[in-house]
Amino acid sequence: MLKTLATRIGLSAVLLVLVSFLVFLLIDLAPGDAAVSLAGDNASPERIQEVREQLGLDRALPVRYVDWLAGAVHGNLGTSLSTGEPVSSVLLRTIPPTLSVVVVAVVIAVVVAMAGGTLAALKPGSLFDRLMTILASLGVAVPGFWIALVLASEFAVQRHWLPAIGYTPLADGFGPWLQHVILPSLALAALVAAELMRQLRGTLQDALRSDYVLTARAKGLRANKLVFKHALKNAAVPVITVLGVRFATVLGGTVILEAIFNLQGIGQAMLQAVLARDIPTVLGVTVFVTVVVLLTNIAIEVLHPYFNPKVRKT
């Protein structure tokens, strides 16, 4: 277990280094002089030279990269080209809104999928089951940012039930915080909830038909206990796998939702950096998001044996 974990962490570190190097390489391979295009139109030669030095383009690629990597390991991701703010402080400032939306979205997705998937699996072919199947198909296909626009239009702008934009820190109270976070979270949750529900319904149905459940039933175990203690625990494995696979998509989805709800999160920092072609910030955000994805995958690997005793022995 510890050994596989160590291998996993090692591999993740390699992937991380590779990701940052590929972005570096991209800047180098981009047609034309990166400094000229990044400094913007009508930039003075001094400004271009300044950008070039900031990007370190006057030095060779490997030197520049090792320099950046050495800084990054110590938490120094350089400074923003457009505002001069350290990239690490941009990240610290923007993490809370994004984290809030993602966490609430994952909670909503899991709760909705558990409830819907379990009830659907218990009564296959029923009206509820068919309704859930249709909803799941729609959830997979309908774009999340359009769901967000519909939600914002219906519940925030036209009915004023919820605030349309902005963010209040959790420290200012749970209620206001949730009010600001709930709409983007719902939109973000749709896709994951739909996929989880499909997965859960299928696995749960298989589990309910399996020999061990039949045995338990024959021994007179109550139906509730059967579903919640035995079958659902078995169904947790694919749920966690889907969450792991989809986590990156959820993180990526925050970019557009933060733009709609004007949440000053990581996605907004990324978008503003892309529009300003602020490469240090783009690089910093990309690497940070990748770290989060890789860490989540490791965490899921660690959790896996807890839910699935079959892989525990390895």
Added chain:
Amino acid sequence: MSVSPVDADTVRAVRPQDAPARRMRARTARRFLRNKLATAGLVFLLLLVVVAIAAPLIAPFDPDAQVLVERFQPPSGAHWLGTDSLGRDILSRLIFGTRVSLIAGLEALAVAAVIGVLLGLIAGFVGRKVDSVLSLINDALMSVPGLILALAIIAVLGAGLTNSMLAVGLTMSPRFYRLTRITTRGLRNDTFIEASTAMGCSRRRIIGVHILPNVLPPLIVQATFVFASAVLAEASLSFLGLGVSPPTASWGAMLSDASERLDLSYLIWGPGVALSLSVIAFMAIGDGWRDAIGLDREDGQ
């Protein structure tokens, strides 16, 4: 020259699924058409293609014509879907937006397919170090969320529809790479490949003539899903202002305009429904095709 124990007939004989190819194709088509949802998806796709080609003939108005006195008109007999902030007819913009969606989707699909399939064939066939290096790069690309990676590439290349779709294609190439690599690996040690090698076929011929046709069916299924994602990605990036440049009508750009006036809900329904239906249609085609060729579920994950 010595006579090889393996001749062309042997290769043909041991080659899988070669015999009644035409009958197989007819059966696949029949199976596909029996799937109502998939058939509906195909009809919808054909409809989109017709609308895109015939846009100037179908659209009631010039999609870019601004009639400022008629701005923000709700749906009416003259403007079925209403008018936007500049008094442009929304239905006409929706119709012309079909072009952007389909072309952008095809661009990204082509980029993803060329890179992914080519490298996948090489990695799967050559194996060893080449495979390890390519697969490591692939894993690295896959550990970054697609949209974030696309944004990073756009930051370097600059915004615009072509650059955006190039970026999207790059981020989606792993989906083709993984599938091609694993299928090619499975085929590499097959008897008919061995026979071709024994006959002295060049590597390029084996990959092009013998492996590629066998890899193709699952790739086509994957292509429909990638196309759906690419159309969605175009809408997302145009929504963020990184795709089409104004005044070009794109569903994503229209939604972006609409988001300025969320009190007028009729603005968001047209492009949103068009986008959702398209994605549902493409995915239904993919699902139907996958079932028709008898492939097991393939997530590309």
